[in-house]
Amino acid sequence: MPEATLVLVPTSPEEAVAAFRAAAALTVVGGGTVTIPDIAAGRTAPAGPVLLLWRAGLDTVARTGGVVRLGAGLTLDRLHIAPAPIGEVARQIGDREVRAQATLGGNLCVRPLDTAPRGDLQVPLVALQARVEVAGANGTGSLPVERYLAERPLGLVLTVEVDDVPRLAATARLDRPHTHSYTALHVCAAARSEDGVLREARVVVGGLTGTPLRLPGVEAVLEGRRPGEVDVAEASALAAGLEARTDALASGWYRARVAPVLVARALNRMLGRAEERA
Amino acid sequence: MKLQVNGMVRDVDVSPLRPLLHVLRDELGITGPKAGCQEGGCGTCTVLVEGQPRRSCLLPLAMVEGAAVTTIEGLGEPTDLHAVQRAFHERYGSQCGYCTPGMVLATTALLERTPDPDDEDIVDALSGHLCRCTGYVKIVEAVRAAAAATGDQR
16 A cells, blocks of 8 residues: 555545646546555556545536536436436446445446456446546546547546437346446447437447447447337347457357347337337 | 544544555454455445445545444444344354454444335345355344344334
């Protein structure tokens, strides 16, 4: 444990951003469920000061102008208020004690391990076309979560924005062998329903590669169709044969074969909800 | 930094990043919270922070400064067990005892928020707590017994 590490505990978003911009390098800690044990065990050495965010006022929720803005400091146990299925996915992470400490921002920013995928919330956030507000060195901007995860721009994540619109969404996952196991593979499907027609469909797989993977072929089958017109077998077959990672949780062979099954389950659930609404 | 542990204010002079678990065990000699996996995965280090169950291995000291921390040592006395401790004892909810501090504290918090829990509530509260001895059946029985006992007291 580095005893001499400078620890910064900002008490407002403005303070947090100012501290972030003032440091040439620093380690940002959201809830700390990943970083703190890593530092304690010597697996990670802080780069410069450590910025602890839990008192920075980033745990707010605002609904304005058809947009839900979720503070990066919201703990996972509070995400039941987020647009579905974010809360549903959050409930499957860790146990209630971990969820009371881990944050939305931390789960968004965490990188996969060699031994297991992490960051389950990244998948529904991509499926819902969420945007992330990032304070960088020269200003604050917003970009799609999908792009954020691909580019990982240097900056402090402040909020996640999700359009608060009528939407169909559903998930399917491999059950975890234990509460604290990471999810080996999961799928989130989402689409807007406009006059009964599916629009802006997103089908996203987590755990297959290092970042959430969209399936444009499957999305194209959904786009512009009414729920009753979708051939789930045809759509899910397009998820077959994908390249997949092998790690301690599952082989790539297994993941590649299970992915179409989970896609079919997620689509059936999503389309089933359309029928329930009708 | 000042810590309030089991009703006593304690001064500690360590890095604010040091996990509460290590401060309790190594600096304050409070060894009820066990150093199990030390990455949030086993639950044996659970303590109550302002009455809420938290993994002390995940909590840096800075996060609990000024908060009331309760460990298993602060729950009851050997001659005057807390109702949850008594239920675990009487219902054989403990064998080797390594998981017991976390189980008991998580149960205490559960009964505070849900005085009459059903089995789903119990499993949800304890799902992150590993026990390699009991097979959990006796633990769940102990939680039910504790709920009944505390309900009778009300």
